[in-house]
Amino acid sequence: MTTPKLSMKSYWIAGVFFLVPLLICLTLYSYFQKQLPQRLSDQIQLSGSLAAQDFKRTVEKNVAALRDITERIEETEGLYFEYWKEDAGRLLEQNASLEFVEFINRDGIIEEVVPFEENRTVQGLDIKKLDWRYGDWQRTAEADDVNITHWTSLTQGGFSFLIDVPVYYNGSFQGTITGGMNFKEEFNRLSSYLNDYAIKIEDEEGTRFYDYNNYDLAQKEEQYIFESNLVLDADLDESWNFELTFADPDIVVQSSRIADYALICGIFLALAIGLLQFFNSKARHATKIALQANKNLLILNQELQQQTEIAQTAAQAKATFLSNMSHEIRTPLNAIVGIADLMESDPEKTEDPRYKALLRDNSKKLLGLINDLLRMDKLESGAAEVYSVEFSPVSVIANITSFHRKRIEEKGLEFHVDIQTKSKNFINGDRSKFEQIVGNILLNAIKFTQSGSISLCYKEQEEDKKLFTTISIKDTGIGIPKDKLSTIFDRFTQLDAGIRKKHAGGGLGLAIAARLVNLMGGNIEVESDEGKGSEFIIHLDFNDLHKKEEIKLNSKLVEDLPPLEVLIVDDNKLNVIILTELLKRLGLSSESAKNGLEAVNKCNSKTFDLIFMDVHMPEMDGFEATRKIKEEQSDVVVLGLSADTTSLSIAEGLESGMDNYLTKPIDKGRLIAILKEKFKKPPTRTAI
Known part of the structure; x- marks a missing residue:
């Protein structure tokens, strides 16, 4: 029995399956070749901009180290001057670019230099004899600006940049703390991440003091060269010329060659697709097998879709949390910076109690957010430990309620505290975590309650040297929807998230409290009606129950x-x-x-x-x-x-x-x- 010949339709379909991928490959190849110069140019501009910023930050970091010494001298009105050499010694050990530090007095005489033995030849040197040096030094010093010289041949040998930081106290100029710096080692460390590029840096006089990857042998087309002026001191005319380009002079040819190889592969792929379609026409007998495989694939896709939806939900919650946390951190930080600027611009406001109170409140908010993040990270990583110290749970509850009562009453809320025990029991346990659990739940109630009341009930039960505690915190706040009750203790989850959220905070308080309760071997429950309020019930057990007289604290020490x-x-x-x-x-x-x-x-x-x-x-x-x-x-x-x-x-x-x-x-x-x-x-x- 002869096999029936394939119809012309099968040949036409196979031809279409060959031509369509081929046309796609040709279109992509043409587009790539057209966009290649611009892509390479954008790449060099982006890489150069980032690298220039890194190099500039490196220099500024070293200048800041010298500023620290001058600021200590100025803050102490010169009393710290006798210790500056010790600080200079530490800076020399910590900063690879710093070769020596010297003090030049107001008359331009180098009085002290660290280290001394290698630089003894400059001790007592009068820089007024150096025309190129003294004028620039005096001009920037009188303006209280940092001065960075050109690449300089040193009296004691070698080359370096001289960085002068003026010192003012007692109302007048006293001299400069001057550092000799050679940035080659730190620049090489930064350049180690730029192996595909060549770098050249010249000072304001055109002297090249840094070269990486043989810049003179790199590619020379201006389109692929990033050039920038690094302004490092107060004199805008004195800046370094920074240039970055591709180390491979044939980068354009090499990139184009890759596209040629891709085109060849695309042609073969298109041919393979056409042949596959042709042979597929001869394999109709495998339809049933293919249908079964397709059925199995549908089932797998459904499972994959479910997992994808779960992952997307978690990713969305995490993204919302990160966006909220960014806002929550920036808000107090912006306030702190703004108040500091106001106090700096008007010295009389430095003692204003309002500004001090704002600084203190925003600092506490920022510290609280950071502490929550660190605690959550520690709990998630399994690094958290339970410590054992002696404390009285009743006293801790009393301290917490006393601390938060004013804030609750300022919101116009009633605060009911019911301590259902008269004994002063002491136990051994983790006081810090106990305090944090109760504090987090109470803060959550305060945050989400705008009217009505908040109630805290504390109960104890003693049994065989063990203390069983139950803390109930109930509010008349916004409540929790039924579909959210199962997720309120999850990380990255908030009831009111997004840009329209009404309540401040990072949203980690309940998650941290729940994990701390589990870590201490207890459990936490929640009951809530949306619009009516919520009740959180915490159960914690402690060993080594005993009684003693608690030390009462007061300020009359x-x-x-x-x-x-x-x-x-x-x-x-x-x-x-x-x-x-x-x-x-x-x-x-x-x-x-x-x-x-x-x-x-x-x-x-x-x-x-x-x-x-x-x-x-x-x-x-x-x-x-x-x-x-x-x-x-x-x-x-x-x-x-x-x-x-x-x-x-x-x-x-x-x-x-x-x-x-x-x-x-x-x-x-x-x-x-x-x-x-x-x-x-x-x-x-x-x-x-």
Whole structure:
């Protein structure tokens, strides 16, 4: 039996299947060749613009390092001048571009230079003898502007840029902090990400001081060269010429060749498609198999569609969350910057309590948002730990309600607190997480309640040295739709999201609270009617139940403390100032040390009663310093003080001999409690 010949229609269809892809390939090839020059030009302009910004930021970062030294000198009206060389030494270690730092006095004489041995030949050099140098130096210094010289041959040998930062105090110009900088190493690091490009940088006199990937051998067509002037100091006529182009001189030919290869592949692909269609006409007997396969594919597509919809919903929620978080962070940040600008433009407003209050409130909002993000990240990554400290849940509830009562009443809401226990029970558990759970749920009620009332009910049940707690927070707010109840504890989910949202906040409060409850082995429930309000019920259990007299905190610490010798050990000057002021308000005077080694030396010559010990410091860290001090003075009270709140750091601090571990910013109430516990005066005896 002979096989029937194929009809002419089959040949025509196979021809169409060949010609259509071929025409598409030719069209795309023609379009690519036409757009290639513009694409390459756009690519070089974008890459050059980004690279130029990176190079400029590198220079500005190094200039900012020199500014830090001048600002410290100016802020202390010259008192800090005797320490500037130590800062200069640290900058030389931290900044690869910085080769030396020197101080030029108001008369143009180089008084000091760091490091000295390599640069001793310039000690005492009078730059007035250098015509090209002194005039430019004097002009920018009098204008209080930063000056960057051209690529300069140095007296002590080598080449460098000289960067002058003027120093003003006591109402007059005192000289400049001047750094010698060679940016080759840092520029090479930036250029390592630009292997396909060649770079050339020249100073204002046309001297090339940086070249990457043999710029002279790179392609030379102006269309593919990015050129920009990097203005780095106050003199707009003194700028660097930055040029970037393709390192491959044949880049256009190479790109076009790739398109040729793609066209050839497209022709073969079109031919293959035509042949496949031709052979498909001879394979009609596989129709049933194909139909079955198609049925299976439909089922798979349905499942894929379901997964896609789930992923799109999650992606949309995440995108909405990120958009909202961007707005929430920018709002207080813009306020802080704006207020700072107002205070800078009008010094009299610096002491205005309204501006201080606005700065404080917006800073707290910003800190709260950042803390929520960090907590959520830590909980999601599984890095969160449950700590065990002694505390009274009733006292924590009382503190929380007292703290939020004013805010609730300012909104015109009634606030009902029902503490259904008269005993003062103490347990061992994670006080911080307990406080955060209750605080987050209460803040959520405050946020979404515009009228009516908020109620908090706390219950305890004791059983076999265990304490079972139930906290109910009920409001008359907007409520939660039934279809949203199952998702309110999900991350990236908010009831009122988008650009028309009415309530501020990052939307992480409930998600964090729910995860903390689960982490502590409890559970959280919610009941709600849309438009009528919501009730959140939290169940948490704690071990090691016991009773004791709770220390009551007050601000009259001076009456209860004997005179104390206090030492603050911290390498951050601002932290020292803040803690010193806090101690003054508590009636305590203090001394300071800038690192652990200096603290040990001071303790060897003087006996202290109380030491606040930072952890991360140069020369000797807080752990080692504590061990050395405790070896000589075992009775001194050492309080660790750090922004590092990891359990590992806390454990290491206590093992080193620290009596307690405080975190920055300092909790004043906790500090008062510790001082009362360690230094409370014995009761006065009355003579009989």
